Amino acid sequence: MPLQNRVTPFGELIVEPSRGGFFGNRGGRFHGDDRRLGARRHYVSKAWICCLLAFKGRQRDVWGQSYTELFFLDEPTALASGHRPCFECRRAAAVTFAEKFSGAARRATAAEMDLVLHRERLAQDRRTKRMHPVSLGDLPDGVFVTLSSEDAFAVNGKRLLRWSPGGYTEAIARPSGRAMMLTPPAIRDVLARGYAPHWHPSAASL
Secondary structure, eight states: OOOSOEEOTTSOEEOOOSOOSEEEESSSOOBOTTSOBOSSOSOSSSOOEEEOSOSTTOOOOTTSSSOOOEEESSHHHHHHTTOEEOTTTTHHHHHHHHHHHHOSSSOOOHHHHHHHHHHHHBOTTSSSBOOEEEEGGGOOTTOEEESSSSOEEEEETTEEEEOOTTSOOEEEEOOSSEEEEOSOHHHHHHHHTTOOOOOOTHHHHO
């Protein structure tokens, strides 16, 4: 039976049977012994990371006694929900991300990034998604926005790609005007400075 472990660009956890492209966690275990989520907050610490699906042949009992494993369609989805690259299994990507995060000569530490991202990804209630008003014309590729508070779109050149759990389903012309950004502003800046996330193959087929 599929678990409630797929992450949307809104940061929500849903049940989805299709396989994700990336794996991650939110600092520890928050599922119950019945492998279900309770009503409490769906994270343990500020360290929300995005990992590879396979690393050094390790095998995991998903939603067992260890941390709560999560899965993402692709890296732009993980970034939109506030996760950063893992320094263990994705060392090169994490170093590049941290260098572009600070925008200075000194590389940002994991703790520094986590502190900023935790403020930017959650609303004041520390449970719901924080959204940020932006101009659509100013956004780099890989940023997620919503135009209606229901659907999520990824910026991809002059297009917006409609997200679904199984892949991108539609490309529309990027409109002018304002939208609500799902990606934390600090991650938007990382993307603007040249960090190149890994997209789901469906993005290239539209």
